[in-house]
Amino acid sequence: MKFVLKSAVIAVAIWIATLLPLDLAVTGGEAEWWTRALAFLALGAVIAALNAIVKPILTVLALPITILTLGLFALVINWFILWLTAWISEQVDFVNLSIGGFWQTLLAALVISFASAVMGGLLGSNRG
Structure with missing residues (x-):
């Protein structure tokens, strides 16, 4: 349930970032309103999964430069x-x-x- 909530929060954050002039666009799910929402939720789930799996590894490896x-x-x-999410979504x-x-x-990632x-x-x- 926690993953679903994080995915929904990230999906709304992506939607907010697409409203700004940052060259961030989400295509897919244009048929009905709920398919559009599912498209944002899918991207939110990808980012939440990458944040749970890949980001801790990168954070530890990049600790000295950080x-x-x-x-x-x-x-x-x-x-x-965010770039990895875009690459995965192209597949x-x-x-x-x-x-x-x-x-x-970079600004879009900061906004998200x-x-x-x-x-x-x-x-x-x-919360833990």
């Missing part, structure tokens, strides 16, 4: 997770996440991280 940059390298890790037919250049994707942290804190999905 310490040297006073934590700013964590944004690059978030960018990589399926149901949904596609298209991203822009490096800086726009901030929005999901705020919403997760309000809903209590980040």
